[in-house]
Amino acid sequence: MEGECETEGSDNLEDNNDDCPDSLSRSRVNINEADNSITEYRVLNSTTEVNKRGPTMMHKVHMRPFENREAIILNEFGQPIGPVTPEKDTPGEFSRFLGTIARDYGYVPLIYNSWHYVSNKEKMWEYVLTKYIVLEESKDWVLKTMGAAWRIHKCRFKKKYLYKDKDNKTKWNNRPKRVPDDDFKLLLVLWNKKKSSGIKDAYLAVMGKEYVGRRRLYGKGVSNKVLNNTSPSVASYVVPGEVIDSLRAEVIEIEKLQLVDMRKKLEKEYEKRKTELEAKHAKKMEEFGKQKETMVDEILEKLMSKQQPSVVKQFLT
DSSP states (O other), X not given: OTTOOOOTTGGGGGGTTTTHHHHHHHTTOOXXXXXXXXXXXXXXXXXTOOOOOOOOOOXXXXXXXXXXXXXXXXXXXXXXXXXXXXXXBHHHHHHHHHHHHHTOTTTSOTTOSSGGGOSOHHHHHHHHHTXXXXXXXXXXXXXXXXXXXXXXXXXXXXXXXXXXXXXXXXXHHTOOTTSOHHXXXXXXXXXXXXOOOOOOOHHHHHHOOOOTTBOTTSOTTOBHHHHHTSOTTOOOEEOOHHHHHHHHHHHHHHHHHHHHHHHHHHHHHHHHHHHHHHHHHHHHHHHHHHHHHHHHHHHHHHHHHHSOHHHHHHHHO
């Protein structure tokens, strides 16, 4: 099945531990000492187990109202690249949210052999649009991301509920409650089929299978057709109209604030200049008053010096 992980020796699980008694006999260790050492190891191992966190649930996003949707900015390939702030990584949150949808058994049961046959993709896309503002250009990337997350989830599910237990009875008793009984029976039938294990090419083991119409190193949703229709010299961005309107409103608000700030600065500068001019004018008027008094005194002295003493005396009295 496409995308499923393989566990080496899964077809011979019953024979994995057959050599344990032989190893004890070859090492010539006393049975009691071996039991004590095994018991001690189990005790130590049990005390060092670490509680692993469960899968990401993203309850906050799933409970988000429609009117509080967050917008996603795309690059020229329809891949989310923003917005990213020091406080929040929206593209990362968006990717984790898609993973929770892919793990939802109500949307994507594990009984499908391939993501290609999943029939609820449109419903999944419509649900994504109720939580985020995403343009149609990103639909291909969104579905491929959920497909990759579904294959990883299927691989881990198979490892936990198929390879962990040896016989079908134990697997049946340990089956997860979220999977219907009929589906789990079908999974046991499908997954118990043996697969031929051939020698894999080293390059394919690292890079994975090459798919027609896809390009490596570009991420999901990029094909030869997309690259041919994209200019390599110009990096474009696909931004939802809501983001443009929001940015335009922010720009207008910033311009208003700048105008208000500029007006305050001009008024402050005007008051400062007015105060300086008034101070200079008052100082000049004071100096002019002093000069005026001095000039009047000098003129009177000159006039009185030209008059007869009797006239001056009469003027002063």
